[in-house]
Amino acid sequence: MRLSRRMTQKLAFGLIWTSGAVAVLVLVFLIGYVVVRGAPEISFEFLTTPPRGGLGGEGGISSCIVSTLWIIVTTMVLLTPLGLGAAIYMAEYAPDNRLIAFVRYSVELLAGVPSIVFALFGYAVFVLALTLHFSILSGALTLVCLLLPYLTRTAEEAMRSVPRAQREAALALGATKWQVVTRVVVPAAMPGIITGIILCVGRTVSESAPLFVTMGGSSQMPDGLLSPGRTLAVHVFYLAMETNALEKALATGAVLVVLILVTNLLTNWISTRLQARMMGAT
Amino acid sequence: MDPKITVRDVDFFYGTVQALKKVSIDLREHQITALIGPSGCGKSTFLRSLNRMNDTIYGAKLVGDVLLDGRNVYGDGVDVVELRQRVGMVFQQPNPFPKTIYENVVFGPRVLGEADSGKLDHIAETSLKAAGLWDEVKDDLRKSGLALSGGQQQRLCIARALAVEPEVILMDEPCSALDPLSTLKIEELMQELKKDYTIVIVTHNMQQAARASEWTGFFLMGELIEYGVTGEIFSRPEDKRTEDYITGRFG
Numbered sequence: 001m002r003l004s005r006r007m008t009q010k011l012a013f014g015l016i017w018t019s020g021a022v023a024v025l026v027l028v029f030l031i032g033y034v035v036v037r038g039a040p041e042i043s044f045e046f047l048t049t050p051p052r053g054g055l056g057g058e059g060g061i062s063s064c065i066v067s068t069l070w071i072i073v074t075t076m077v078l079l080t081p082l083g084l085g086a087a088i089y090m091a092e093y094a095p096d097n098r099l100i101a102f103v104r105y106s107v108e109l110l111a112g113v114p115s116i117v118f119a120l121f122g123y124a125v126f127v128l129a130l131t132l133h134f135s136i137l138s139g140a141l142t143l144v145c146l147l148l149p150y151l152t153r154t155a156e157e158a159m160r161s162v163p164r165a166q167r168e169a170a171l172a173l174g175a176t177k178w179q180v181v182t183r184v185v186v187p188a189a190m191p192g193i194i195t196g197i198i199l200c201v202g203r204t205v206s207e208s209a210p211l212f213v214t215m216g217g218s219s220q221m222p223d224g225l226l227s228p229g230r231t232l233a234v235h236v237f238y239l240a241m242e243t244n245a246l247e248k249a250l251a252t253g254a255v256l257v258v259l260i261l262v263t264n265l266l267t268n269w270i271s272t273r274l275q276a277r278m279m280g281a282t
Numbered sequence: 283m284d285p286k287i288t289v290r291d292v293d294f295f296y297g298t299v300q301a302l303k304k305v306s307i308d309l310r311e312h313q314i315t316a317l318i319g320p321s322g323c324g325k326s327t328f329l330r331s332l333n334r335m336n337d338t339i340y341g342a343k344l345v346g347d348v349l350l351d352g353r354n355v356y357g358d359g360v361d362v363v364e365l366r367q368r369v370g371m372v373f374q375q376p377n378p379f380p381k382t383i384y385e386n387v388v389f390g391p392r393v394l395g396e397a398d399s400g401k402l403d404h405i406a407e408t409s410l411k412a413a414g415l416w417d418e419v420k421d422d423l424r425k426s427g428l429a430l431s432g433g434q435q436q437r438l439c440i441a442r443a444l445a446v447e448p449e450v451i452l453m454d455e456p457c458s459a460l461d462p463l464s465t466l467k468i469e470e471l472m473q474e475l476k477k478d479y480t481i482v483i484v485t486h487n488m489q490q491a492a493r494a495s496e497w498t499g500f501f502l503m504g505e506l507i508e509y510g511v512t513g514e515i516f517s518r519p520e521d522k523r524t525e526d527y528i529t530g531r532f533g
Binding site: 163 | 333370389
């Protein structure tokens with residue numbers, strides 16, 4: 001039996017609506033579960049004391065919060081200029097030849113390599129060969145390798161989507177190529193670039209394996225780039241696998257979720273400001 | 283009077299495709315020259331070769347001479363950036379930057395190094411006045427240029443081009459995306475601007491060429507078929523192909 005056109009439409013709407021609802025419900029359930037079960041553990045003391053270890057997962061998560069902030073800042077400070085520079089080169093300056101096509105393809109392949117492979121690379125190169133040992137710097141450098149292809153590709157696509165007419169308008173006014181890039185292309189591509197940066201911050205916060213292998217698992221309060229550390233995600237992993245303190249793992253997870261939310265909002269806020277300034281609004 | 287721009291025996295290639303064949307033309311100062319012809323006849327390519335905008339196209343190549351005030355713009359040691367400041371351009375689709383009206387107008391002066399805010403304010407006002415847009419936007423200079431109507435956007439682009447004080451303004455079908463009223467405004471504006479600028483306009487609209495220009499050139503398949511005083515071209519064309527085109531037999 002053939003359905004009438006009207007029925008087909010109703011059915012399609014129903015299915016689309018259901019998938020949307022399922023997606024939202026899963027999110028709500030997931031976050032709700034973590035927050036509701038973890039919340040009772042969260043206290044001022046939990047947030048301000050470092051983990052003490054042991055099978056019961058004694059102590060809090062203060063050093064993990066600090067480690068996480070360290071790793072976010074270090075990674076992004078190294079990653080952003082490299083990623084933007086590479087993207088500007090690929091989008092604006094790279095000639096259209098086979099070598100560049102090969103480079104672009106390699107970058108895409110690299111973006112698909114599992115993070116544990118980067119972890120091994122980071123361990124071999126930064127921790128051992130460069131003798132940075134287990135440290136925040138080793139972890140950040142490893143994450144830079146992991147995220148660079150991704151950020152480059154996202155930023156390059158954002159720049160490529162800036163209309164040719166915009167570039168021509170600037171050139172026709174006597175702008176140099178570099179002025180076209182910095183005053184027209186980058187500002188216009190900013191929303192896309194920012195999205196890429198936010199997603200990289202998210203990856204930084206949520207990766208555990210590459211950091212476990214390159215930062216070590218020390219629960220001491222980090223005091224610099226060369227000290228080891230344990231991020232929240234690594235701590236969650238540790239609590240879940242090495243202790244029987246599931247509630248504390250969930251509580252740490254809840255803090256992690258809040259932290260991601262806050263960094264996203266903050267990055268967004270900064271970037272809107274930045275974009276408004278580059279666009280010349282006062 | 284010497285022509286502002288002299289073009290001699292220009293051949294133009296996109297890779298192996300020849301887009302212009304032995305084009306020679308004199309463009310007179312403080313007058314409006316209209317270039318007409320069917321799509322793909324090379325008139326836009328010709329226009330864009332005058333300020334070397336075709337340089338940005340991969341594989342494009344020009345042979346011949348384009349002289350601005352007697353100096354070859356394709357010669358050695360020519361600063362393309364300076365050339366484009368002297369020879370401004372208005373495009374087919376209004377293309378304001380996604381910036382404020384004010385920032386659109388002062389973009390050119392800024393990239394050329396002007397940083398004095400008093401001077402920039404002055405440039406913004408005089409350019410917008412010259413483009414006939416000042417009265418409509420003077421209270422909204424901080425609004426986005428994209429918030430304007432199509433016709434206003436195109437006049438904003440004209441103001442933006444005027445702000446760097448060019449000598450020549452190239453217009454590539456500036457009205458093809460506009461309604462008749464906005465088109466009329468741009469045409470009136472051109473009559474004002476020709477007192478200070480040399481204007482070259484590519485148009486698909488033959489009435490526009492007949493109304494607005496002193497000189498008309500007819501392009502067909504990369505060749506300049508006929509060039510002369512607009513009144514003559516439209517009333518007594520010498521070439522049969524020109525006559526066929528302007529009487530609407532093809533194109």
